[in-house]
Amino acid sequence: MKTHTLFEGNSHTWLMFGRDPAKPEKIIDTNQYMVVTKDNALLMDPGGIELFSSMLTTVIKQVPVDKITHLFASHQDPDIISSLGLWDQALEGATLHSPWIWESFIRHFGMQNINYNAIPDEGGRLTIDDVTLEFVPAHYLHSSGNFNVFDSQTGILMSGDIGAAMDVDDAPMFVDDFESHIPRMKLFHQRWMPSNEAKRDWVERVRKLNVKMICPQHGRIFKGENVERFLDWFDALEVGLTGQMLHG
């Protein structure tokens, strides 16, 4: 699994893990993100069981295991958090931050040692050492209980499935040509995202955040002008297709 540094500053570092060449076939490639602060680390959308070994191998090249004191699961999907039962054995006393509506579902993955911090629908903040991160509501995009993580200091938005694309396994880390990237993400957004209203509301709120990087869970990262391009494209896209529109 490759590691890419998205930001490195005095207070914290943003790392992205992905493009795993050892990933089993027929399993969607996922991007994992980690914020490393002075004494702690937050691992976001740590992935499925099948990736656990690669993930832990990659992570302990960056930080000691006991430094990972926080986990975040944007929603309940298996590619996001089905590895929880194994992290639960590795991280004693860590806290998982995740939407309140999924607590009783996510616990099915196995959770006896990790604490669950149920994020309310309106979102919240998490301060780790000198860094404050914001849980931005992104409900119905696609999951009905869903959050992004925003770092106002760096402008990095971990956007979960928003901005995700079905790409080749060794795809570049960043979107270079936005227009040619559209076919890789269009159907995913139209099919997975059920609500135009939720989408418009999210776009409106995110436009006010001064986002410099949109980091999805699958595919490439948007930065610079591509952030605005993505927001415009997503704003105009018809999602939640049904009937003929879906099949035709």
Add this chain to the structure above:
Amino acid sequence: MVDNTHSYFVVAAVIAARLDKATRIARHLSITASNARALAFRAGEGASGFRPLTDYIHRLADLTVSSSSRINKIASELSRTAAEKERADRAIQYFADVRKRASDSPYLESLDPVYARTEGRQLQLKEAYNAQIKLLQGELNTLASELRAAGVLATMSRVEALQADDLYQQSLNNVADNVQNVTDSIKKHIDASQKLVTQLTQVS
């Protein structure tokens, strides 16, 4: 040795299902006892020896129901322990893999306490698993020995039926046959469960 180490989940579930069937049959035995008591009462003095036997049939039915319920609970706890142990086993495998793959990591040693903790939990779960199996075996053995007495009960019922008036003899003999058939049926499920528990003891 059980070929597939995951099969203990299935075995625990099969035991629970067998005991559920035994419970249902035991409830039928309880109805038989109530009917027999009424019949013995109507048969009068000639069937007076039959009446205490109906109490025993009742007791046997109650014992089977309560014992099955306890065994079901143990089987369910056993299944949960097995699932937790499986998770710990799997975590140990993954940690061992990570140790190999991250041998160049400056933080590799940070995995040592995690490994030791999980091994400790694995051992605790193994001990809990073995204790639950012992408990399960004990309950099944107790129930099996109680059911062995049921054969005598059926024979005694037939003897007592002979003392009753001709009018009631056939009906009381039917009760005896019913006791025999029902207890045989319960015994089959208990025997099968005992064999399954033996399989569980062979899982490391």
